[in-house]
Amino acid sequence: MNIIRTVRSVAFSSIPNRTLSTTRSLSTPSAQYTAFEVNDKTGIATLTLNRPPVNSLNLELLTEMRNCLKDAETNKCKGLIITSSSNSVFTAGLDLLEMYQPQDERVKSFWTALQSMWMELYGSKIPTAAAINGHAPAGGCLIATACEYRVMLPNFTIGLNETLIGIVAPKWFVSAFLNVVPRRVAEQAITQGKLFTTAEAHHVGLVDDVVNTKEEAIAKCEQFIASFKNVNPYARALTKQQFRIKELQELEQQREKDLQIFLGLIMQPSVQKAMGIYLEGLKKKSKKQ
Numbered sequence: 001m002n003i004i005r006t007v008r009s010v011a012f013s014s015i016p017n018r019t020l021s022t023t024r025s026l027s028t029p030s031a032q033y034t035a036f037e038v039n040d041k042t043g044i045a046t047l048t049l050n051r052p053p054v055n056s057l058n059l060e061l062l063t064e065m066r067n068c069l070k071d072a073e074t075n076k077c078k079g080l081i082i083t084s085s086s087n088s089v090f091t092a093g094l095d096l097l098e099m100y101q102p103q104d105e106r107v108k109s110f111w112t113a114l115q116s117m118w119m120e121l122y123g124s125k126i127p128t129a130a131a132i133n134g135h136a137p138a139g140g141c142l143i144a145t146a147c148e149y150r151v152m153l154p155n156f157t158i159g160l161n162e163t164l165i166g167i168v169a170p171k172w173f174v175s176a177f178l179n180v181v182p183r184r185v186a187e188q189a190i191t192q193g194k195l196f197t198t199a200e201a202h203h204v205g206l207v208d209d210v211v212n213t214k215e216e217a218i219a220k221c222e223q224f225i226a227s228f229k230n231v232n233p234y235a236r237a238l239t240k241q242q243f244r245i246k247e248l249q250e251l252e253q254q255r256e257k258d259l260q261i262f263l264g265l266i267m268q269p270s271v272q273k274a275m276g277i278y279l280e281g282l283k284k285k286s287k288k289q
């Protein structure tokens with residue numbers, strides 16, 4: 001696998017135009033699971049999730065993601081694309097090992113980091129796009145629906161499958177999903193724990209476009225971001241905020257309550273048992289392959 005390095009605090013405005021290399025990527029010792037590059041020419045940042053084998057979202061990855069999102073905004077990038085270094089998984093969602101038989105303080109930090117990352121992404125002032133180059137169950141779908149645009153490669157799956165694991169998708173997971181698919185489709189799919197194939201997701205509007213390669217997916221995201229080139233960024237950001245402020249304020253005001261509900265739910269013996277069985281099933285399947 002390529003070694004992907006990470007850039008932090010690169011002021012886009014200070015990056016000179018270069019003809020040979022068009023992306024800037026510096027390393028910081030603290031970034032383990034993400035690569036963050038800014039294209040010198042377009043000013044678009046790409047955040048690549050890089051936690052093999054399946055980019056499951058643990059505390060450290062969520063924290064890195066949030067830092068990258070903040071950097072992209074602080075440095076006035078023209079837009080942000082999220083993608084994965086894997087050929088088959090965008091992200092497998094939350095790291096189940098963070099929630100199965102968890103340590104008290106760590107699991108609290110984990111959920112708090114998820115809330116923070118989501119608020120940063122959902123409320124980002126700059127255009128955001130997901131190049132979904134692999135499966136995107138649960139937390140993967142959450143990240144995709146927090147973006148403004150989604151393009152997906154064929155023959156993968158996406159959706160909120162929490163009920164199949166015996167857990168419940170919180171209200172803010174559902175509200176972002178509801179932004180992109182009709183209510184009836186959302187209710188049925190989320191209660192069933194349905195994972196849509198790429199074609200199905202496109203049909204219901206869960207993804208905007210389908211392309212065959214990661215390069216095409218990135219290009220589509222770039223096109224989406226470029227579609228705002230004649231729009232005042234300040235006016236755009238305030239307009240976007242009008243659409244999203246309700247969910248952001250709701251979670252901000254209820255962060256502690258949301259955390260307590262999460263802890264109460266996952267610590268139930270029946271939920272721990274269901275998660276254990278699900279994890280065992282994943283491990284058995286993985287050994288067979």
Ligand SMILES: CC/C=C\C/C=C\C/C=C\C=C\CC(=O)SCCNC(=O)CCNC(=O)[C@H](O)C(C)(C)COP(=O)(O)OP(=O)(O)OC[C@H]1O[C@@H](n2cnc3c(N)ncnc32)[C@H](O)[C@@H]1OP(=O)(O)O
Binds near residue numbers: 097263283
């Ligand atoms: C009112 C309500 C209020 C509050 C809410 C309360 C609670 C909400 C709580 C939680 C919400 C959770 C959302 C989530 O995101 S849960 C995670 C859901 N994810 C999944 O179901 C995906 C599971 N994974 C897969 O289906 C597959 O791995 C795959 C399709 C993504 C990729 O398949 P592959 O064949 O490529 O890879 P595998 O062989 O299956 O896996 C390799 C390796 O990785 C381990 N693994 C996979 N997924 C996870 C995961 N999510 N977490 C941890 N580990 C994972 C898998 O076990 C294998 O491990 P080994 O190599 O065997 O060790």
